[in-house]
Amino acid sequence: MYPRHLTDFDLSQMNREYCDFLVVGSGIAGLYTALRASRFGRVTVLTKKKMEDSNTEHAQGGIAAAVGREDSPRLHMEDTLTAGVGLCDEDAVRVLVNEGPTCVLELVALGAHFDKRGEDFALTREGAHSERRILHARGDSTGEEIEQVLSWKALTSSGVVIHEDIQVIDLITRDGRCYGVIALRPDGQKVAYLSWATVLATGGAGQLYKNTTNPSVATGDGLAAAYRAGTALADMEFIQFHPTALYHPGNPKFLITEALRGEGAVLVSPAGERFMPRYHPRADLAPRDVVARAILDEMRKASADHVWLDGTSLGAGFAERFPKVYETCRGYGVDPSVEPIPVAPAAHYMMGGIRTDIDGRTNIEGLYSCGEAACVGVHGANRLASNSLLEGLVFGRRIANSMKDHVDHSPALRRLSLTDHEPRRPWPGTAAEVRREVQELMWAKVGILRDAAGLDSALRRLAELAAFTWSDPLTVEAIETANLVTLARLVAKAALIREESRGSHYRLDFPARDDERWRRHNLLKRED
Ligand SMILES: Cc1cc2nc3c(=O)[nH]c(=O)nc-3n(C[C@H](O)[C@H](O)[C@H](O)COP(=O)(O)OP(=O)(O)OC[C@H]3O[C@@H](n4cnc5c(N)ncnc54)[C@H](O)[C@@H]3O)c2cc1C
Structure with missing residues (x-):
């Protein structure tokens, strides 16, 4: 049996800080929730390193939303359900695709600049999308753009206080209700952050694997803490392995965005043969799991540790459309505009997580979750590319709206007592x-x-x-x-x-x- 808490503590002896709403995590889900919630009360955001240390910062390809002239939420929903292979929660997907465009436009209103072609967004296409519906920023720096805009807004918002370098250890729960978290400060002191509602927006757990595209902060702390506190974790077996991470020794593996295949790049075997048409009718734009297994198969047959991704058809346009990928590959001695890139699969995204309803509520009162840490049911058995940034916005917004009813001006928080002295x-x-x-x-x-x-x-x-x-x-x-x-x-x-x-x-x-x-x-x- 797992211990209820990872550490001893006695709330009455600890430093305590108070707020109305506590948000753990400073990626897209945490920051957007915090900004929206600040309309209804005082928000504290805790993050374990610097604000930008998140999966969000690394997102390249873009954010999916049915904003194109030929597109519709219905088509976006169909693609999402198909990718999820029968396990998506249809109500959650409906919310995602219907509310997604409004949230993306809100992000634009906050200052996010997505690339444009004339007056319209320059929409790209990724695997398993039937339409061009991926908005992107500075080519392949979508996550960085979103993270910068949201961080700036949060830092300059009078209703949001941000604490960096605070490692959340465990949730404080009593009688089926959550009252905040116990966290570790850089000086080794434990501190209790007490609140009327707590949001776990702590991201995924790519660090479970030797090869991952995720940064070092992605250790699934929020999921494990929620599990110890008694929430249900759903669909944990569904881990998405991205087919194309740059092959090189070291961790994390740099992601080569799927949008590159959307723009015409093709996978090539160690023997120099294009192989994806043999595996799936959508060839290089087949669902990620199909592409990842096909690559493994080709690697096994050739006893090789990688295959090739050939984007040379983009020629001189490569550097302009995918500046980050271009620069990183050049840093490893590969010029992707004239030669193929060595790639291999790596753990990338966690479809499962803390089970929530469509308002981000968990089974513990006062505890919410959104973003990659949560499992609201939009991804099913496989995530449609670029739906995860969108998920953080849509469900973060809904959480903010439902949390407002929790604010209570009674002295109950200040009187809370709790201890744990289990042997470890x-x-x-x-x-x-x-x-x-x-x-x-x-x-x-x-x-x-x-x-x-x-x-x-x-x-x-x-x-x-x-x-x-x-x-x-x-x-x-x-x-x-x-x-x-x-x-x-x-x-x-x-x-x-x-x-x-x-x-x-x-x-x-x-x-x-x-x-x-x-x-x-x-x-x-x-x-x-
Ligand atoms: C390389 C890469 C490329 C991607 N490209 C895309 C893309 O193009 N489109 C798309 O939709 N998705 C993409 N994804 C997935 C997407 O980026 C993530 O799913 C999404 O950003 C998750 O956002 P989040 O806010 O839930 O979590 P994160 O952005 O990971 O933020 C989690 C936050 O929680 C903090 N935290 C964690 N544990 C603790 C703790 N114990 N105490 C305090 N703080 C804690 C972290 O430090 C971090 O600030 C990509 C992912 C990667 C890794």
């Missing part, structure tokens, strides 16, 4: 060693291709690691590693339970989709 066992090795082992294990046994034998053996080892939790003094690395161990077990467990292949979850021992048994969600809760 330190790991035998260092946190860094444990993390490395988990990342290797997940890549080898809970990766793109899975089977019962591999999942079983991963679970056995993870159970051994989970018997230990770091005791005081607590460090950021130890907290993150404990969270990774918890989540690794949940991903492996959910993957073992789902005896079929669907979307991003592929079982070598159950290669077919099985709607009769498995057109349903996997929900994991601590008590189970």
Whole structure:
């Protein structure tokens, strides 16, 4: 059994800070929620490194919204449901596609500049989209543009206070209600942030894997803390592996945006042959899981550690349309306008997460979640490219609207008391060693291709690691590693339970989709 909290504490002895709404995370979901919520009360945002340290900052391709003349929310919905392979929540998808265009235009009103062609947005197309509906900024710097605009707005908003370098450890809950979080300051002090409503916008957990496009902050802390507190985590087996990360030793793997294939780049085998038409009618723009498995297959056949992505058809236009990809490739000695780029798959996105309703509510009163940390049901078994930035906006906005009813001017928050003094066992090795082992294990046994034998053996080892939790003094690395161990077990467990292949979850021992048994969600809760 996991401990309820990762650390000892006594609220009555701790530094305490108060606000109306607490938002954890400074990516698109956290900052947008904070800005919207500041209309109704005082908001505090906590973030574990600097504001821009987030997956959002790294997003390249763009943000999907049905704003084009030929497009409609209905078409966007159809594409999203198809990509989700029968597991999307239709109400949530309807909200996403219908409210998406308004949210994107709000972002423009806040100051975000998306690329234009004449008066219209320059819309691009990505895998599994039937229309051009991806807005992008400075070519392939969409996330950076959004992060800059939202950070600036939050920093200059009188209703939002931002604390950087604050590592949230656990949620404070009592009698089924959430009252904020316990966090670690850089000086090693623990502090309680108390609030009437708390939003976990802590992003995903790409760091579960040896090869990932995610930055170091993506350790799934919010999911693990929510799990310890008793929320349900849904669909944890569905991890999206991006087919095309730049192949080079080191972590994180730089993403080569799918929009490049949308603009005509093609995948080429180690032997120099174009292979995607053999795997799917949409060829290079097939769903990501299909492309990732096809690449693995080609790599296996040629005993190679990468394939090639040939974007030379863009020629001199490459640098203008994809400046970030161009510059990064040049930094690794590849000129993508005249030669192909070495690429291989990497863990990229978590479809599952903290189960919420369409207003971002969890099963714990006063606790909300949105963005990549949450599972509201818009992605199902596979995310449609560029829907995740949109998700952060749409559901962040809805959370802000529903949180306003929580503000309470009673002294209850100030009187709250809670302690935990459970015994804890330190790991035998260092946190860094444990993390490395988990990342290797997940890549080898809970990766793109899975089977019962591999999942079983991963679970056995993870159970051994989970018997230990770091005791005081607590460090950021130890907290993150404990969270990774918890989540690794949940991903492996959910993957073992789902005896079929669907979307991003592929079982070598159950290669077919099985709607009769498995057109349903996997929900994991601590008590189970
Ligand atoms: C390389 C790359 C390219 C991508 N390209 C696209 C794209 O083109 N289009 C698209 O739609 N999506 C894209 N995605 C996915 C998308 O960027 C993310 O899903 C989205 O940005 C998630 O936003 P978020 O606000 O939920 O989380 P994040 O942006 O990851 O923010 C999470 C925040 O929580 C903070 N945090 C985490 N744990 C703690 C803790 N314990 N205490 C305090 N703070 C904490 C983090 O520091 C961070 O500030 C891409 C992702 C990557 C990695």
